[in-house]
Amino acid sequence: MNEPIRDRLVTLRRTLHRHPEPAWREFYTTARVVEELRAIGVDELAVGPDAYDPADRMAVPDADLEPWISRARELGADPALLDRMTGGNTGAVAVLECGDGPAVGLRVDIDALFIEESTDTGHDPAAEGFRSEVEGTMHACGHDVHMTWGLAVLEAIKESDFAGRLVVFFQPAEETSGGGCPMAKSAFAADLDYLLAVHVGLDHPTGEVVAGIEKPLAMCHVDATIHGRSAHAGKAPEEGANAMHAMGTAIENTYGIPRHSDGMTRVNIGRAEAGTASNVIAERAHMEAEARGETTELMEYMKDRLARTINSAATMHDCQADVEVVSESPRSDSDPELQALVSEVAEGVPGTERVLPAADFGASEDATFLMNRVQRDGGLATYLIVGTDHPDSHHTPKFDVDEASLTHGVDVLSETILELERQHPVAHANTDSVASAANTDTDSVDAGRGA
Numbered sequence: 001m002n003e004p005i006r007d008r009l010v011t012l013r014r015t016l017h018r019h020p021e022p023a024w025r026e027f028y029t030t031a032r033v034v035e036e037l038r039a040i041g042v043d044e045l046a047v048g049p050d051a052y053d054p055a056d057r058m059a060v061p062d063a064d065l066e067p068w069i070s071r072a073r074e075l076g077a078d079p080a081l082l083d084r085m086t087g088g089n090t091g092a093v094a095v096l097e098c099g100d101g102p103a104v105g106l107r108v109d110i111d112a113l114f115i116e117e118s119t120d121t122g123h124d125p126a127a128e129g130f131r132s133e134v135e136g137t138m139h140a141c142g143h144d145v146h147m148t149w150g151l152a153v154l155e156a157i158k159e160s161d162f163a164g165r166l167v168v169f170f171q172p173a174e175e176t177s178g179g180g181c182p183m184a185k186s187a188f189a190a191d192l193d194y195l196l197a198v199h200v201g202l203d204h205p206t207g208e209v210v211a212g213i214e215k216p217l218a219m220c221h222v223d224a225t226i227h228g229r230s231a232h233a234g235k236a237p238e239e240g241a242n243a244m245h246a247m248g249t250a251i252e253n254t255y256g257i258p259r260h261s262d263g264m265t266r267v268n269i270g271r272a273e274a275g276t277a278s279n280v281i282a283e284r285a286h287m288e289a290e291a292r293g294e295t296t297e298l299m300e301y302m303k304d305r306l307a308r309t310i311n312s313a314a315t316m317h318d319c320q321a322d323v324e325v326v327s328e329s330p331r332s333d334s335d336p337e338l339q340a341l342v343s344e345v346a347e348g349v350p351g352t353e354r355v356l357p358a359a360d361f362g363a364s365e366d367a368t369f370l371m372n373r374v375q376r377d378g379g380l381a382t383y384l385i386v387g388t389d390h391p392d393s394h395h396t397p398k399f400d401v402d403e404a405s406l407t408h409g410v411d412v413l414s415e416t417i418l419e420l421e422r423q424h425p426v427a428h429a430n431t432d433s434v435a436s437a438a439n440t441d442t443d444s445v446d447a448g449r450g451a
Helices: 005-018 027-040 066-074 079-084 143-158 180-185 243-254 296-316 336-347 367-376 404-423 431-437 444-449
Strands: 044-047 092-097 103-109 165-171 194-200 208-210 218-227 265-274 284-293 320-329 354-356 380-386
Touching (some): 005 027, 005 404, 027 044, 027 079, 027 143, 066 079, 103 367, 103 404, 143 165, 143 404, 165 180, 180 320, 180 367, 194 367, 194 404, 208 336, 218 243, 218 296, 243 265, 243 284, 265 296, 296 320, 336 354, 336 380, 336 404
Parallel strands (some): 103 165, 103 194, 194 380, 208 354
Antiparallel strands (some): 044 092, 092 165, 208 380
8 A cells, every 4th residue: 555556556446346336335445445545645535425415316226235335344444434334325535735726626436337247268357367256246337447547646646746626526326327416516516626527448549538528418317117906817807907018108109209309319218127927917017217318408308208108108008107217417518628728738648649629428427417516616627538448348248448548547637637737727718618518507416416
């Protein structure tokens, strides 16, 4: 632990990769991050409920958290930290106070996915001994890299002559869009002049940097349960109300929802289950769905029609539906002024082969809650991408990264933060650009809590 993070980026990333934990279960992960933060010596460190209001969380699991807490305890996690994270209040915020200057935020995510990692000998984590040790769970999106960047950047800035305030958000539950809202509502997000959010890869190769994404899709996760009435399928089918039939109608009709002329929309039912036996009319069916839109308003359009479609299908088959929006995230675009600065910095960082000022995102991210908060308060935000050669797509069992991108990402982020101090304040091209970038969505942060 006394060895600088900069000298053990690969080791740290691989340690985090071996111990993936899904949304709101990142107990060992948080404890490991806090251990590193304490060694760095930050000026303020908040964990779990000290970092945000637990009531603002979304997509909090109903399942028992004890197995995940027990595993973290067995791995040597600080018992006091585990007590503080009771109820799944994971994640942390670290602050460096370095004198007068800009307040800069950096957001990295910490959760993993429910994916069984490949055991193929051609998969480097399996071949080199750092494959996931948690059955059915994997860092298949690079969040292990993101955490490593966040810690190494904190260390680098502390050792530099930076003057200002650096706030690093180690955000839980990105994959379920559950953690961005509470982080954005917290006091730590107040009065930030600049916010950097970052992702590795996303089909951009090692040496490529995207200074800011455009057109992230606003998104919502929706759970629906259809309640019917059981009956004997052979003897008295007319006495039942078939929840499975209603679910089938809902699925078919969902894909018939009209798209919108104002922009891109998406809808999908990704998981469905119903029934107990071949001779029983199903009395219950459950679906997990999502809706997305090029703007927050278009997402709301798809969300409303998805709920209406499910309810109508249930009514048609004499059933009832409970539709719950589990989580959601708004759209927020990167600010061109900050994109320009990141481009300028990245061009001069060793290892950079190509800089793209902007790229369409096409997916969704709950970092947009933090971006919107900063932009609404008059600051600038960007979501940048540091490329990596990955042998398979994100969210697949063989996802991995080129570890050369570890050093490259630390350098791009650290130099950007130092340059923000040198150029502070980064002038707005015009006052309308911030409102436009925030998608004029002044209620987006508050809207998430009631989802």
